[in-house]
Amino acid sequence: MDRPSTAIRVEGISKTFDTAAVLHDLSIDVRAGELLGLLGPSGSGKTTLLRIIAGLDAPDRGRILFGDDDATGLAVQERAVGFVFQHYALFKHMSVADNIAYGLNARRRADRPAKAEIKRRVGDLLDLIRLSGFGDRYPSQLSGGQRQRVALARALAVEPRVLLLDEPFGALDAQVRKDLRRWLREIHDRTGQTTIFVTHDQDEALELSDRVAVLDRGRLEQVGTPDEVQEHPASATVMKFLGDHVEVEALAEGGRVLVRGRETPVAAPAGTIGPVKLYVRPWQLQLAEPEAAHLSGTVRSSYRTQGRQRIEVVDIEGRVLAVEDFDGIRHPAGHPVGLRINGGHVFG
């Protein structure tokens, strides 16, 4: 089957709740078969966007297209989306098998598969989520991770056009989260199901997604592969949201960025001259001799995790600068050090 490359087009969506604007003229294309992560802090409107795509909320303005068809006016039932809720929303009074079969059983008689066929599909899905033999259990008898998998199977059972996951791992503990992430990626690779998931966890978005869409206060800041958004953040907001960083007062001059009069390897955006803010990641800082350093301070603490060394340096203004460097030397607290900037971003 020849599928259009754009599975879902979000066109100029705006949404206001009461008086608070949640989404501002937001547009985004979701490619067929991709796993798109909607990343943003709480209140960024990401869940609202997901609900609007599903038809659970109506936009004030804008359109939602599924392929070439305008779906804006379609009721949620007609959209054929699979929605996985943050707290699973499993039907408590139904067995796992009945939960998974719900969407098939809810169809009109003419479209409903035969009982044996439903049973077979439920069995297949139970295999897929590695819960064969759990069909007769009730949701209350399952762990959080198992419930999450049942919710996913229930959504997949109706063969949705797109799978929408709202904070799919939000309510789980760290280890289960990690396993489920890997498993979701596997399922996605196997089924090729167009999937959008919402998260506020940068690591989760960067690890899992084909592309990441960063949302902030109802606006789309950037869409790109995890590498693109990390290496070329489009704005200070994206830069800040994607991880630890240090803000440094700098000067743009002759196409270069200078810190305390010393040149850095960072190029200034075209046409930018004068004072600018330079954003630097911990691994773009390096311990250096005072004469080659851009910044200086004293060591507060130093520790190693998983092959990396992390040193926290306090500068004169009392700010904590996190440095990731590996020189194999122990840096005692209180020791004065210089820091060299090896990279960073300036936004015009």
Add this chain to the structure above:
Amino acid sequence: MSEIFSPTVAPPVRAEPVASEGAATRTVLIGIAIAFLALFLVLPLIAVFTQAFSKGVEAFLAAFREPDAWSAIRLTLTVAAIAVPFNVVFGLAASWAIAKFEFPGKSLLITLIDLPFSVSPVVSGLIYVLLFGSQGLFGTWLVDHGIQVLFALPGIVLATVFVTFPFVARELIPLMQEQGSSEEEAALTLGASGLHAFRTVTLPNIRWGLLYSVLLCNARAMGEFGAVSVVSGHIRGLTNTIPLHVEILYNEYNFVAAFAVATLLAVLALITLVLKSFLEWRFAGELAHGRSH
């Protein structure tokens, strides 16, 4: 209530358990509660039965050989059979609307639902007299069209519905609010129609709470005196419900018959109590009511 009286675990630093100094207090409190219950509930109940059987079983049964008694029982059952289903439908609709949607005037609606609890039943009855009586607002129109509301079944049903309508909604609103609407939303995304989602998801989730409230609603519908008394007209054999029939017998100094018929209401109360306790014990987690106690 039981948490208050059960011994509390003392923090390890204390030499004496917290509960020990409360032992005397506890006994007194329990004593007061039991004495109160005995005086105001158990004693009257015993009185009803002893009075009913004071002239022997034969006299007791004689009260039920009266055609008027049977007509009162029939009328009471008829009124309950109309009022209770009506309030189930209204209660479901109101609690659904209040729990799952935001709309202007919502808090006003919640207040209005409570109104029958705060208005004297006699006043509730009078409202219908003012509306449907021959001097009332719709009185002339009703007379012209030959429709009898007051002093007939429709009036009694209206008064009963008014007095009992908070029961179902009051129980279901907190229950539905707590459950939220994500299960319903999940059903809709899976292609279920609104009605299908209601039948397969919402209703099973509230079934015990609904049964619980129907039980209380029914007990009140059958036992209501004040409002019904105002609108019924006390026509023997026609518009007397069980409580009104009891009153008439009592006023005629026919104590045995009055108490004999009253035992019906007492037994209804006891059955309701047992079923209610069973539901509270068995399905505490699924009742809005069970949690708050």
